[in-house]
Every structure is written in C-alpha cells, then in structure tokens.
Amino acid sequence: MDKEKKAIERIKIASEMSLHHYEKPLVCAYSGGKDSDVLLELFKRSGIPFEVHNSHTTADAPQTVRHIREVFRKLKLEGIKCEIEIPTYKGEPTSMWKLIPEKLMPPTRLVRYCCSVLKETGCANRYIATGVRWDESTARMQREEFEKIANKKKDKEKFTITMLMNDNDKRRRMNELCMQQNKMVVNPIIDWTHRDVWEYISSEKIETCELYQCGYDRVGCIGCPMAGKKREREFEDFPQYKKLYIHAFERMLKERERRGKENTWKTGEDVFAWWIGDENVPGQMHIKDFIADE
Known part of the structure; x- marks a missing residue:
C-alpha cells in the first residue's frame, strides 16, 4: 500500500471511531x-464527513493568517x-503577548506553555487528525x-501525555480508548x-503558504524557540514581532517586580537578547531561576 492510500486508510479508521463513539465527525x-495542507487534501479524497479546526496562536506571520483564511473561505x-x-x-481571551507577563517567563524549549495554551486546548473530547511526522524531530519519533x-494537572496547567499502543489491532485499541471519551x-x-510531503504538494498542485516561496522551510509562530537560529531571519523579516516580544518582556519584568520575584535584567531588550541566544547578557538569569518561580 502506498503512503497516500495508507494515510487515507488511517483517516477512514479514525472517522469510523469518531462517528461511533463521539457521534461527531473527525476533525x-x-x-x-x-x-496540514497535505492532510486537508487527504481528508477531501477520503470521502468521509469532517470538520476543520485552526487554533489562532496570535503569533503567526500575516502570510500564514491570510492563507488560513483563504483556505477556510473555499472550504x-x-x-x-x-x-x-x-x-x-x-476563562479570558488571551494572546502570546498577554501570556508572557502572566507566566513571568519567556516561552522556551523546556517550558512551552505557549503551545499548551494557544494550540492544544481546542477540540476537547473529540477525535482529531494532525500532520505530525516522525522525521520532524527526535521527540516525534516516539x-x-x-x-x-489524557489530561493531568501540573501547577494548575494541563499538559499532554501520549499513550503508546503496540497491539496490531488498531480498531480494537481505538475502540477501547474512545470509550473513555478523551x-x-x-x-x-x-x-x-x-x-514525500513536497513531492505530493508538487504532483497534486496543492497551494501552500507564500512563505515557502520566500525560502522558509517551516510555518509557525514567529520567534518559536523550537526554530533555533532560524528565528534571527524571522525577526529581520518581521520586526514588528520583535517589538511585540520586547514589550511583553518589559511587562513581564514589571510583573515579576510587582510579585516580589527576582529580577536581574534591566530591560525587555536584555531578556530578548538572552532569549534569542546571546550568552553574554549582563545579569543573565538561568532558565531554572524562572522555573522555580512558576
């Protein structure tokens, strides 16, 4: 079975479980x-009933937002x-810029509260499909x-635990898990x-976000710590986002001071320099100093 057929078969199996146990279409x-553009095309070809969901991160590039809106208009x-x-x-509307002062720290590779709040809270008690792939990272290989x-409480926040399933009978395994209504x-x-992804996009003439034509190999939140050194180009191309982060860091420092937390940085620019990777910032704090305050 080729990869397209295998992917569509997975979608059909999940759709069957979603309709049976949740009584709602697969998302x-x-x-x-x-x-996600490839995933959406596979959904269309599968012939199943489905819904489409986007979590507005508030930190996506304008080109990404426009692409999402255009795709949704056509759908x-x-x-x-x-x-x-x-x-x-x-219980209140939020954004990346509101979260940073509330969390008293920048989002990092180790503490990704931005993902848990801005991306992963939607579609509760639903069956969803994602475009996660093994070759994206070592973590995703798992x-x-x-x-x-499953949701657990940690410092009053919800985080994600993945249950690994090794039995070959996928329908039976999903049947057992879906019954728990998570x-x-x-x-x-x-x-x-x-x-594979790019060859499929090319062969099926799938429209993608214009950022890919500008040399970007990923489309996500501007400044995401998981992007590493690529963030430097992002902030060159989107200087207004750099200003938004610096302003949020300044408010973060004021909030830390108000709550009696340690503050060795002087300005939002100092925090930004550390966050982007400058190891020679005067008064630099270690990530453990932030985690201890959470």
Whole structure:
C-alpha cells in the first residue's frame, strides 16, 4: 500500500471511531503549514464527513493568517464546517503577548506553555487528525499512528501525555480508548518524509503558504524557540514581532517586580537578547531561576 492510500486508510479508521463513539465527525487540525495542507487534501479524497479546526496562536506571520483564511473561505463554499478558535486562559481571551507577563517567563524549549495554551486546548473530547511526522524531530519519533490524549494537572496547567499502543489491532485499541471519551488523535502522515510531503504538494498542485516561496522551510509562530537560529531571519523579516516580544518582556519584568520575584535584567531588550541566544547578557538569569518561580 502506498503512503497516500495508507494515510487515507488511517483517516477512514479514525472517522469510523469518531462517528461511533463521539457521534461527531473527525476533525482535521489545520495550522496553515505544508503538512496540514497535505492532510486537508487527504481528508477531501477520503470521502468521509469532517470538520476543520485552526487554533489562532496570535503569533503567526500575516502570510500564514491570510492563507488560513483563504483556505477556510473555499472550504465553507464547499459546505465544510471550519472554525478558527481564539485562545483563552483562565476563562479570558488571551494572546502570546498577554501570556508572557502572566507566566513571568519567556516561552522556551523546556517550558512551552505557549503551545499548551494557544494550540492544544481546542477540540476537547473529540477525535482529531494532525500532520505530525516522525522525521520532524527526535521527540516525534516516539509518536504513534493512533494516540489517546489524557489530561493531568501540573501547577494548575494541563499538559499532554501520549499513550503508546503496540497491539496490531488498531480498531480494537481505538475502540477501547474512545470509550473513555478523551481527546483522540490520528496522525495519518506520520511516516511521510519531508521529501514525500513536497513531492505530493508538487504532483497534486496543492497551494501552500507564500512563505515557502520566500525560502522558509517551516510555518509557525514567529520567534518559536523550537526554530533555533532560524528565528534571527524571522525577526529581520518581521520586526514588528520583535517589538511585540520586547514589550511583553518589559511587562513581564514589571510583573515579576510587582510579585516580589527576582529580577536581574534591566530591560525587555536584555531578556530578548538572552532569549534569542546571546550568552553574554549582563545579569543573565538561568532558565531554572524562572522555573522555580512558576
């Protein structure tokens, strides 16, 4: 079975479970990136009923936001239900710029509160599909085709635990897990490589975000710590986002002072320099200093 057929078969299996146990269609999680564009095309070809959901991160590039809106406009014309969810925190609308002062620290590779609040809270008690792939990172190599997402409390925040399932009878395994009415996840293109994705986009003439034509190989939140050194170009191309982060860091420092927390940095620019990777910032704090305050 080729990769397209295998991916569609995974979608159909998950759809069957979603309709049976949740009594609602499978949800295609859509971020505006190339993987979700491929995933959406596979959904269309599968013939199943489905909905499309986007979590508005508030830190996506304007080009990404425009691409998402255009894709959703076309889907709605086809009669497909689409939702762009505005993030909330403690019952109130929020954004990346509000979260940073509230969390008293910048988002980092180790503490990714931004993902848990801005991206992962939607579609509770639903069956969703994502464009997660094994070759994206070492961490994602641990992911499975079909997963259960369970919520646990940690410092009053929800975080994700993936249940690994090794039995070959996928329908039986999902049947058992769906009965528990947690969020379920299927990753239809989990075994696709970067090359597979681009070859499929090219062969099927799938429209993608214009940032890819500008030399970007990822579409996500501007300044995401997971992007490493690539952030430097992002902030060159999107200087207003750099200003937004610096302003949020300044408010973070004021909030830390108000709460009686240690503050050795002087300005938001100092925090930004540390955050972007400058190891010679005067008064630099270690990430453990922040975690201890959480």
